[in-house]
Amino acid sequence: MAIIGNPKYQDRIQHHLGKYETKRSAVMPLLYLAQEEYGWINQQGMEEVARILDMDPTQVKSIAGFYTMYSEKPKGKYWLQVCTDLPCALRGADEFHAWLKDELGVEEGGTTDDGMFTVEHVMCLAACDKAPMLQCNFHYVENLGQEKMRELLAQWRQEAAQLASG
């Protein structure tokens, strides 16, 4: 596993390097590629990004640590980020978030034993009129309730099982 030399990423690396005046500007998009490859921002990913951009790995690490969307530890296959900020909380998001953790048997930020789901709460996701809502692997899922959420969890389990067997 690597991003350097991996044909899957070469076009995108070149695209990002071509966008900016400096190599360093590409650190954020390249960190996303590292996360795509390894599932989180591990040491190898940071070192590869640093090598591509002529940066020090420590500088890359400081960037990765500053932003919440770069994961500093492995997550479940489905990373569920529930908005519990004020507008969502006024429409039941805190209760929904607590219920979801119970339903999956995880603590805040925890991952289910089967490695399927990580649940955490996040700040405003700009979907306040569609609360409760969450982001699943950076895609919005809105107007949620317990019934709809149970269906989605079943659907994602099925999807993962199909991928594993296929």
Add this chain to the structure above:
Amino acid sequence: MHILLRGREIDNIEQLEVYEEHGGFEGLKKSLAMSPSEVIDEMKASGLRGRGGAGFPTGVKWSFIPQHEPLKYVTVNADESETGTFKDREIMEKNPYQLIEGSLICSYAVQAKAIYIYLRGEFWDIGTQLDDCIEQLRQKGYVGENIMGSGYDCEVYTHLGAGAYICGEESALLNSLEGYLGQPRVRPPFPAQKGGGLYKEATVVNNVETLANCPFIMREGAEAFKAIGTEQSTGNKVYCVSGHVKKPGNYELPMGTTFRELLYDHAGGPLYDDRAFKAMLPSGGSGPIVPLSDEVLDTPMSYEHCANIGTIIGSASIIVMDESVDMTWVASKVTKFFKHESCGKCTPCREGTYWLDKVIDRILDGRGSPDDVQRIADVAENMAGTTLCALGDFAANPIIHTIKHFPDDFAQHVQAASAGGD
């Protein structure tokens, strides 16, 4: 009439051909036939003010860019992260070409070499959509070299953030785009000046909604835009309504519409019929909270009128709370947001938000003393005006104004505790 949320009236306007059929790129075409300074004059005449929150006159901002500098940039602030704000998202999802056209009008007016659209990282899908739009525009000659045969060249790129509210602050946005920590810069130099912008070049930073207004202004003329709204607040505004109303959502209405019309006629009134409105945050988590009195409800939503009721219209992210809501809890929620989002650079904000959060939690838990209420007010007063960017003031606002307007909400938590002494 919608100027911005045109996706609600025109099906498929997110497709280039449909956008073109409905006047798309006529504003850019007109601009390219004018001199850059004439475009800036038109923008000044329209009275358009920045929709990101600060309300600075857009044409004036553009006029700060030194014409003689060879290298200039435009950055679009699409970091939409203010609590309660979700207007730029709808504009970009449903009317993306209008944002890009507006950005190109701006870039031509200041003769920029490139446009960077800085999206919050969570707008991952919008980033993909905009990349597709840009590619289509390049193929049709609206982006790249010799735009529409005018001889003017400009590239457009998207850049995804990665979850940091602070990157909506313009100098932090520029740092983030350069691959540094998204922390505010010391100013001057300001972004519009050589040395202060992207890669140290003069740079315009404008909000999505601001730029999305520009095609209309150039196509229909400044007078048509000025005919909408109030004298000092021209045009339409997209108001984001959330919280305890029946119909939360975006509503595009003229500036100067009253809060009452927005909250009752459009947003359907209180969510629960047996509960009255108590308060609102008219500018997301960062602006001063106000009780929803009749006087406030009858206030026109404009830059000038909101000042009279002790708040701001800002980004117009109106979070509505009914009488069931404890304002100490609201102060806690908003404080947790700012504690999480403080970038850590300035001590008053980094330490202040940490202590505010701790003491409010203590008050909420019934372990606080009456002194604690004064304590958080003092901490907040000491944060205001002492930081490099406005986040320090934003974090102080919810404390100062909830205590000012709703002292009883705090008192109820500390009365029992006070019996035991401090």
